[in-house]
Amino acid sequence: VSKTGQPLALCVDLGGTKTLSAAVTRDGQVLARDLCPTPASAGVDSVMRAAVDSLRRVFIQAGLAARDAGAIGLAMPGISDPEKGIVYSSPNLPDWHNVPVAAVFREAFDCPAYVINDANAAALGEMYYGAARGITDFVYITVSTGIGGGVVIGGELYTGVTGLAGELGHMTILDDGPDCPCGNKGCWEMLASGTALGREARRRISDGEPSAILDIVGGDIERVTAREVHRAYRQGDRLAAELVKRAAYYLGVGLTNIVNIFNPEMVVVGGGLLKLGEVLLGPAREMVSARAYPEAARAARIVTAGLGGDSGLLGAAAYALDQKQRPKSSRG
Amino acid sequence: VSKTGQPLALCVDLGGTKTLSAAVTRDGQVLARDLCPTPASAGVDSVMRAAVDSLRRVFIQAGLAARDAGAIGLAMPGISDPEKGIVYSSPNLPDWHNVPVAAVFREAFDCPAYVINDANAAALGEMYYGAARGITDFVYITVSTGIGGGVVIGGELYTGVTGLAGELGHMTILDDGPDCPCGNKGCWEMLASGTALGREARRRISDGEPSAILDIVGGDIERVTAREVHRAYRQGDRLAAELVKRAAYYLGVGLTNIVNIFNPEMVVVGGGLLKLGEVLLGPAREMVSARAYPEAARAARIVTAGLGGDSGLLGAAAYALDQKQRPKSSRG
Numbered sequence: 237v238s239k240t241g242q243p244l245a246l247c248v249d250l251g252g253t254k255t256l257s258a259a260v261t262r263d264g265q266v267l268a269r270d271l272c273p274t275p276a277s278a279g280v281d282s283v284m285r286a287a288v289d290s291l292r293r294v295f296i297q298a299g300l301a302a303r304d305a306g307a308i309g310l311a312m313p314g315i316s317d318p319e320k321g322i323v324y325s326s327p328n329l330p331d332w333h334n335v336p337v338a339a340v341f342r343e344a345f346d347c348p349a350y351v352i353n354d355a356n357a358a359a360l361g362e363m364y365y366g367a368a369r370g371i372t373d374f375v376y377i378t379v380s381t382g383i384g385g386g387v388v389i390g391g392e393l394y395t396g397v398t399g400l401a402g403e404l405g406h407m408t409i410l411d412d413g414p415d416c417p418c419g420n421k422g423c424w425e426m427l428a429s430g431t432a433l434g435r436e437a438r439r440r441i442s443d444g445e446p447s448a449i450l451d452i453v454g455g456d457i458e459r460v461t462a463r464e465v466h467r468a469y470r471q472g473d474r475l476a477a478e479l480v481k482r483a484a485y486y487l488g489v490g491l492t493n494i495v496n497i498f499n500p501e502m503v504v505v506g507g508g509l510l511k512l513g514e515v516l517l518g519p520a521r522e523m524v525s526a527r528a529y530p531e532a533a534r535a536a537r538i539v540t541a542g543l544g545g546d547s548g549l550l551g552a553a554a555y556a557l558d559q560k561q562r563p564k565s566s567r568g
Numbered sequence: 569v570s571k572t573g574q575p576l577a578l579c580v581d582l583g584g585t586k587t588l589s590a591a592v593t594r595d596g597q598v599l600a601r602d603l604c605p606t607p608a609s610a611g612v613d614s615v616m617r618a619a620v621d622s623l624r625r626v627f628i629q630a631g632l633a634a635r636d637a638g639a640i641g642l643a644m645p646g647i648s649d650p651e652k653g654i655v656y657s658s659p660n661l662p663d664w665h666n667v668p669v670a671a672v673f674r675e676a677f678d679c680p681a682y683v684i685n686d687a688n689a690a691a692l693g694e695m696y697y698g699a700a701r702g703i704t705d706f707v708y709i710t711v712s713t714g715i716g717g718g719v720v721i722g723g724e725l726y727t728g729v730t731g732l733a734g735e736l737g738h739m740t741i742l743d744d745g746p747d748c749p750c751g752n753k754g755c756w757e758m759l760a761s762g763t764a765l766g767r768e769a770r771r772r773i774s775d776g777e778p779s780a781i782l783d784i785v786g787g788d789i790e791r792v793t794a795r796e797v798h799r800a801y802r803q804g805d806r807l808a809a810e811l812v813k814r815a816a817y818y819l820g821v822g823l824t825n826i827v828n829i830f831n832p833e834m835v836v837v838g839g840g841l842l843k844l845g846e847v848l849l850g851p852a853r854e855m856v857s858a859r860a861y862p863e864a865a866r867a868a869r870i871v872t873a874g875l876g877g878d879s880g881l882l883g884a885a886a887y888a889l890d891q892k893q894r895p896k897s898s899r900g
Contacts, residue, residue: 315861315863324863396864398864400864403829407828408859412744420824420859496735496736496739497735500729527753529732530751531732
């Protein structure tokens with residue numbers, strides 16, 4: 237428990253490029269935090285060591301002892317088994333196969349540790365502390381490198397029969413569109429993610445379209461990502477504006493599907509690409525109004541995440557405390 | 569109650585072309601049934617009168633008195649409000665707007681009456697008496713004139729915040745595909761429904777492709793529907809085979825989305841087009857195996873409806889008995 241007597245969790249949100257760690261109270265207060273790069277290319281062991289070290293710094297910073305933390309929550313990308321605490325595979329961590337993440341943290345800190353999919357963690361974070369407080373039926377979407385989803389029904393995460401529900405980024409929205417590494421075709425994340433935005437920018441610049449984007453990267457087209465498109469957009473670049481419009485269009489196509497499929501009270505949209513803000517979400521929201529069932533479109537508030545980049549981190553903390561409380565949990 | 573002491577429901581499954589009525593016990597036994605055409609073009613009053621008359625014939629046939637029935641269940645196409653018992657609108661009954669269906673039956677039979685969307689009713693029918701007995705997380709799909717869906721999560725229908733969840737036929741799977749009357753683009757039902765199969769057949773025959781389909785309709789291309797394509801298919805017609813292959817392909821695209829979105833234990837596929845059987849479902853199932861997340865694909869059994877055309881009818885009966893039992897129901 238924290239010094240205020242509140243249950244305390246440690247948490248890690250391990251992403252493909254950066255690792256966030258924190259000590260968080262049950263009411264969502266962050267007592268200490270750490271941010272470090274994820275050494276993804278250095279392999280599994282390095283990534284795990286960096287994450288454990290990051291969490292140790294949090295400990296020290298907060299003046300905590302190991303016994304102060306009730307549980308460790310681990311938001312992980314990719315396909316994992318929460319019951320076993322294993323990450324099976326992860327698109328942004330290519331050499332990860334059957335990594336016993338929960339066991340590593342449990343042993344390092346002598347504390348129960350729980351693994352949860354990062355988008356599911358973010359959905360919980362938004363439900364407990366963010367934009368979806370008091371909402372029992374909503375869908376969380378993260379739009380960044382890929383597109384991930386977390387579905388909350390009746391105030392609980394819906395994870396499906398094997399924990400994979402909510403893979404909304406791998407819903408086909410354009411069947412004659414690009415092949416996706418997942419094996420499917422025309423997936424939403426191939427058209428509306430940050431990666432898709434960067435890829436389309438590189439393609440159109442390669443085709444010879446003039447753009448300030450190329451100046452930003454000093455002529456090195458391989459360095460073009462969503463970030464440079466965003467910067468060029470703010471400078472008034474015409475190609476960047478077209479690219480953002482296209483991303484907003486496909487974001488709207490997927491959101492329309494979500495509204496027709498789930499008829500949710502709210503759709504919370506987070507992730508790095510949302511730094512573009514209303515430029516992206518405004519047109520997408522208009523498309524939902526124009527194309528979804530009118531009654532469903534009216535019922536669904538489409539909002540940006542309330543916790544910004546912390547949704548997954550805070551959600552992992554809440555999840556860990558929830559899991560620890562469960563009477564018959566065989567986890568940890 | 570029935571003579572065996574079991575609670576008894578009357579039920580109607582009102583479709584765009586035919587109206588089914590029955591008296592059904594709690595355990596799914598049909599004591600009497602009636603089938604009549606739906607006089608859709610004659611207007612709302614005629615349709616309602618025909619349905620009430622159909623249910624009266626069931627009464628007489630079964631030797632029942634009005635007081636024997638505990639509740640009336642009404643499976644209705646389109647958008648309805650189960651709380652108010654009103655059908656707001658219905659794609660196959662174009663002049664229907666805010667029709668107080670439950671009130672009409674309640675007054676005609678002096679018995680509580682409950683309205684439920686037809687695909688949702690069919691999902692319940694399959695859960696109680698059909699292919700999904702004992703399954704708590706599954707998706708029901710009906711493929712006929714359109715494509716409808718019913719989602720069961722934790723043993724209960726998931727209907728969303730305004731009762732519209734599960735409009736799976738209006739999920740975009742081919743964004744540059746045909747406009748849908750619903751206002752969306754490239755909807756699943758524009759590509760994989762019976763109507764889509766007939767439309768595509770007419771288009772390709774108009775384009776001059778030779779086919780036995782044209783002989784079956786005596787050269788009158790306007791009479792070509794999915795039924796004639798099916799008949800030509802059984803005769804070994806090449807165009808019919810291509811058309812069925814295309815329908816199976818798009819059926820598979822939508823089923824892949826459902827498997828990635830819901831990670832269900834089972835997908836039950838019913839509706840008129842399933843008369844094509846494994847010819848349609850086999851290739852669709854193979855596509856799910858090839859394109860969905862492997863873990864999710866392996867977990868999802870994709871099966872045909874166990875009750876054939878009776879899923880909605882029996883589900884409406886069960887729904888009505890369930891609703892009547894609910895302690896604080898203000899319905900009926």
